Amino acid sequence: xxTHATDTMSATPSQGFYLTxxxxxxxxxxxxxxxxxxxxxxxxxxxxxxxxxxxxxxxxGPGPKDLFELPTVAINTxxxxxxxITYGFAMLEIQRSxxxxxxxxxxxxxxFGAAFVGLExxxxxxxxxxxxxxxxxxFLSSFFTLVGTHGLHVSFGIIWLITLMxxxxxxxxxxxxxxxxxxxxxxxxxxxxxxxGVFTFxxxxxxxR
Amino acid sequence: xxAASETPHGEAGGAHDHDIDPRHVHGxxxxxxxxxxxxxxxxxxxxxxxxxxxxxxxxxxxMDKVFADPKTTVFIxxxxxxxQILVHMVxxxxxxxxxxxxxxxxxxxxxxxxxxxxxxxxLWVMYHMNTNMMPxxxxxxxxxx
Numbered sequence: 001x002x003t004h005a006t007d008t009m010s011a012t013p014s015q016g017f018y019l020t021x022x023x024x025x026x027x028x029x030x031x032x033x034x035x036x037x038x039x040x041x042x043x044x045x046x047x048x049x050x051x052x053x054x055x056x057x058x059x060x061g062p063g064p065k066d067l068f069e070l071p072t073v074a075i076n077t078x079x080x081x082x083x084x085i086t087y088g089f090a091m092l093e094i095q096r097s098x099x100x101x102x103x104x105x106x107x108x109x110x111x112f113g114a115a116f117v118g119l120e121x122x123x124x125x126x127x128x129x130x131x132x133x134x135x136x137x138x139f140l141s142s143f144f145t146l147v148g149t150h151g152l153h154v155s156f157g158i159i160w161l162i163t164l165m166x167x168x169x170x171x172x173x174x175x176x177x178x179x180x181x182x183x184x185x186x187x188x189x190x191x192x193x194x195x196x197g198v199f200t201f202x203x204x205x206x207x208x209r
Numbered sequence: 210x211x212a213a214s215e216t217p218h219g220e221a222g223g224a225h226d227h228d229i230d231p232r233h234v235h236g237x238x239x240x241x242x243x244x245x246x247x248x249x250x251x252x253x254x255x256x257x258x259x260x261x262x263x264x265x266x267x268x269x270x271x272m273d274k275v276f277a278d279p280k281t282t283v284f285i286x287x288x289x290x291x292x293q294i295l296v297h298m299v300x301x302x303x304x305x306x307x308x309x310x311x312x313x314x315x316x317x318x319x320x321x322x323x324x325x326x327x328x329x330x331x332l333w334v335m336y337h338m339n340t341n342m343m344p345x346x347x348x349x350x351x352x353x354x
Binding site for chain 2: 030031034048049050052070071081084092189192196200208
């Protein structure tokens with residue numbers, strides 16, 4: 001056993017070390033993060049199911065037709081969509097190893113994300129001001145839970161984005177930072193996918209109902 | 210010292226296994242650098258333009274009330290949402306059947322099965338419970354134990 005060990009070690013010491021440490025942890029992280037996103041997907045599925053069940057119970061309060069303003073939702077959607085492509089541009093700059101351009105596109109992404117959260121909070125404040133808070137009806141409780149959970153995800157995504165911008169600015173585009181940015185990329189695009197469900201099922205279909 | 214001589218053995222052995230492992234070849238193709246598949250400028254732009262079109266049409270259909278029957282609009286809007294989700298998966302999340310050796314796709318399919326069961330099951334059960342409830346006036350409801 002020990003002679004075998006010495007043989008292998010002397011034969012391919014660098015190759016052995018190099019291969020195992022290179023791609024195993026990285027593949028593991030990305031796959032693990034993907035599985036986290038899938039579990040997050042289940043969280044949203046349950047919230048969507050809840051909204052689907054309770055979304056029609058207005059308790060004689062305001063319904064979607066009275067509350068939702070589609071132009072605002074359209075602007076909100078475009079904010080998130082634009083932030084998706086600017087994050088894509090950041091990922092392309094990472095491939096070219098250009099730190100400054102990466103930080104620039106990340107900052108733009110963060111601004112679009114902040115605009116999205118800001119508009120959503122304005123909308124929420126407007127609803128609550130009109131007496132259509134989460135405690136008004138089952139429809140509004142489920143609406144605030146579903147849309148609020150998505151908004152909370154985007155808010156945490158922005159915090160994560162700022163943290164990574166600081167880290168990239170400090171350490172540069174190291175393999176660790178690139179891995180983190182790839183995880184955030186998945187997270188960010190995934191939130192955009194969830195938003196497609198939100199604007200379709202909650203806003204557009206709410207107005208149609 | 211003995212631990213130090215043991216470790217290279219394990220790793221060298223692992224590396225040797227990997228040389229004959231077909232998955233290793235894939236790991237180098239799809240997992241270069243970050244493990245996730247790479248996007249291209251063209252891919253992102255195509256995905257973005259498709260998303261803009263697939264978002265704008267449902268909003269236009271609903272806001273301008275293009276179809277008189279809301280049910281028609283609901284079906285078309287839902288179809289657009291499904292297509293747009295697929296566009297995002299392919300162009301932004303770079304999902305394909307070979308990324309991470311197919312495990313990404315497998316996890317996604319499993320999740321989608323669970324999502325469909327959760328959504329359709331909840332809606333189906335709760336709809337029937339609502340329909341089969343005994344009629345009750347608000348007064349009765351308030352006096353419920």
